[in-house]
Amino acid sequence: MRRSIRLAAFLLALAPAAARATDGTCARDLLVAQSSQKMAIERLESLGDSEADRCRGWRQHVDTMRRAAVVYGRCLTGAERSERLAQVQGSEREFAALVRSRCR
Numbered sequence: 892m893r894r895s896i897r898l899a900a901f902l903l904a905l906a907p908a909a910a911r912a913t914d915g916t917c918a919r920d921l922l923v924a925q926s927s928q929k930m931a932i933e934r935l936e937s938l939g940d941s942e943a944d945r946c947r948g949w950r951q952h953v954d955t956m957r958r959a960a961v962v963y964g965r966c967l968t969g970a971e972r973s974e975r976l977a978q979v980q981g982s983e984r985e986f987a988a989l990v991r992s993r994c995r
């Protein structure tokens with residue numbers, strides 16, 4: 892799991908957040924999504940040791956990745972859109988599976 896967190900942080904740092912849509916809110920929404928994604932990764936790194944803490948953190952991460960996917964899908968195009976969506980959707984699937992298998 893730590894490897895996934897580090898990979899997500901690395902990919903987030905590499906990808907520029909440039910608005911492609913004509914929607915004037917995309918630039919702001921992309922910055923918010925990117926910031927939320929970064930904060931979610933930081934939260935994962937500081938989760939407590941209890942099952943309740945981990946499950947709560949994983950659920951928050953899943954929600955954040957889903958919201959980011961909506962923004963990236965709406966505001967990005969081309970390869971950047973594909974890469975960002977693959978990143979957040981992959982992370983969402985991974986942590987949703989953890990929630991299903993380990994959380995009540």
